[in-house]
Amino acid sequence: MLRISFPDGRWFLSQFLAGILFLAFPISAPLAAPDQDLAAIRRTGEAFVHVSRKVTPSVVNIRTFRKVPRRGLGLQDPFFGDMFEPFRDFFGREFGERFRGPGDGEMVQTSLGSGVIVRPEGILLTNNHVIEGAEEIRVTLNDRREVGAVVVGSDPRTDIAVLRLPPGKYPWVSLGDSDAIQIGEWAVAIGNPFGLGQSVTVGVVSAKGRANVGITDLEDFLQTDAAINPGNSGGPLINLDGEVIGINTAIFSKSGGYQGIGFAIPSNLATLILDSLLKTGRVVRSDLTVSVKDRVTGGTKAGKGVVVSEVVPGGFAQKAGISTGDVIVRVNGRDVEDSVSFYRIVSLLPVGETVPVDLVRNGTGRRITVTVGELPARPRDSEILLQTALGFSVEELTENVAETLGYRYERGVLVTRVTRLSQADSVGLEPGDLVVKINGRPTPDLEAFREAFEAVQWGRKVLVEYRREGVSRTVRMTLEK
Numbered sequence: 001m002l003r004i005s006f007p008d009g010r011w012f013l014s015q016f017l018a019g020i021l022f023l024a025f026p027i028s029a030p031l032a033a034p035d036q037d038l039a040a041i042r043r044t045g046e047a048f049v050h051v052s053r054k055v056t057p058s059v060v061n062i063r064t065f066r067k068v069p070r071r072g073l074g075l076q077d078p079f080f081g082d083m084f085e086p087f088r089d090f091f092g093r094e095f096g097e098r099f100r101g102p103g104d105g106e107m108v109q110t111s112l113g114s115g116v117i118v119r120p121e122g123i124l125l126t127n128n129h130v131i132e133g134a135e136e137i138r139v140t141l142n143d144r145r146e147v148g149a150v151v152v153g154s155d156p157r158t159d160i161a162v163l164r165l166p167p168g169k170y171p172w173v174s175l176g177d178s179d180a181i182q183i184g185e186w187a188v189a190i191g192n193p194f195g196l197g198q199s200v201t202v203g204v205v206s207a208k209g210r211a212n213v214g215i216t217d218l219e220d221f222l223q224t225d226a227a228i229n230p231g232n233s234g235g236p237l238i239n240l241d242g243e244v245i246g247i248n249t250a251i252f253s254k255s256g257g258y259q260g261i262g263f264a265i266p267s268n269l270a271t272l273i274l275d276s277l278l279k280t281g282r283v284v285r286s287d288l289t290v291s292v293k294d295r296v297t298g299g300t301k302a303g304k305g306v307v308v309s310e311v312v313p314g315g316f317a318q319k320a321g322i323s324t325g326d327v328i329v330r331v332n333g334r335d336v337e338d339s340v341s342f343y344r345i346v347s348l349l350p351v352g353e354t355v356p357v358d359l360v361r362n363g364t365g366r367r368i369t370v371t372v373g374e375l376p377a378r379p380r381d382s383e384i385l386l387q388t389a390l391g392f393s394v395e396e397l398t399e400n401v402a403e404t405l406g407y408r409y410e411r412g413v414l415v416t417r418v419t420r421l422s423q424a425d426s427v428g429l430e431p432g433d434l435v436v437k438i439n440g441r442p443t444p445d446l447e448a449f450r451e452a453f454e455a456v457q458w459g460r461k462v463l464v465e466y467r468r469e470g471v472s473r474t475v476r477m478t479l480e481k
Helices: 013-025 034-056 267-280 317-318 339-347 398-405 446-454
Strands: 059-069 098-100 107-120 123-127 136-140 145-147 152-156 160-164 185-191 201-211 221-224 236-238 244-252 262-266 285-287 290-297 301-311 327-332 354-362 365-371 373-375 390-398 413-418 432-440 461-468 472-480
Touching: 034 107, 034 185, 034 201, 034 236, 059 461, 107 185, 123 244, 152 267, 160 236, 160 267, 185 221, 185 244, 221 244, 244 267, 262 267, 262 398, 285 339, 290 339, 301 317, 317 365, 327 339, 390 446, 432 446
Parallel strands: none
Antiparallel strands: 059 107, 059 136, 098 107, 107 123, 123 160, 136 145, 152 160, 185 201, 185 236, 201 221, 221 262, 236 244, 244 262, 285 373, 290 301, 301 327, 327 354, 354 365, 390 413, 413 432, 432 461, 461 472
């Protein structure tokens, strides 16, 4: 308490008056932050400046061109067209003008996006949806030069694309370790929002391992609240060391603009795709050669983990000692929630390395080390449809369809259409069946199917072996004119 003394020495009266003064004029703490706190804040700001100066020269603007059918007069902006679509995953696509092409029925469609140079010879990363379908790709560098770019390769399942710039030396930035990132760490997003030019925004890493959001087939996103908007697609998410920890891909928005939830493909996944495309020209998928299903009791999910439903004979899992009925709860240190998360985790493992698999067998937990194998390559798209004289049509079994229909380890051609009242219809063949043999000859692809079918003479019997829901079936028909 403040003590005031008076000339006449009446101490108690002085204490009383001092109390009144304290109540009327309380002593408050200084409003200004201490010098050391202010210095720390300034150092944080200087860190953002340093990261921006280091990384910005390697960030590029990407503009693509393609001819599309004319769909009416006037401009159309699909990004803002649907106010109720929450996930704006392709927020780099079709963000630009459309204008009449040389033909009356065509327009040239332009798209804007971003990218980041990750190799000094001009290799850059961006999103697949930024360049998908492009007939021409133009890249604007930080020094305002504009150059053409060619596609080294792309992976729609993870939404990663790799481009190559003309020969030369380019500013570049290294890829960091996204697994080492902690929730709450600073994150800096750099890109080309709304086509305005390079912009820098700051936030934090809000979450890791985001999946089941319906953006790509293989989802393992970093979530951030750094502001990202249309045109940021393909740009980098950076840590304070100036390393790329993610490729900005999607936003959650009901208005079309930034609402504090953005998603980035983690740099470790982008590195796997980059290395695979540069070395082999294709994406190498990893695999443990087992099929799994969710743990279900009474029609409801019984808990975390997945049940091994099938072990490929002679595969890596069988050699390691995994058996049908085992409950896998963790792979390479990552918890397995369900079958979707299991296949996602497995798909991101490095081929050729050994990883620990934690499982439960007969109520006892154990750890088994498994070598990661390679999932056989499949075509991405099927445009050729073969129609047979028996009344059914087939096409190639693509990656996405194989995963969706449970044909992960099957080789065959997919039945896509069955003519009503045909022989195929009468014997019960259905769309979605997988034809694996014709008269005992394997049909792993369309070419093998064509050869096997053309070897059958008119009037002869045709044995068609196919798979449906994991069960093999055989039907007999006659090849009649």
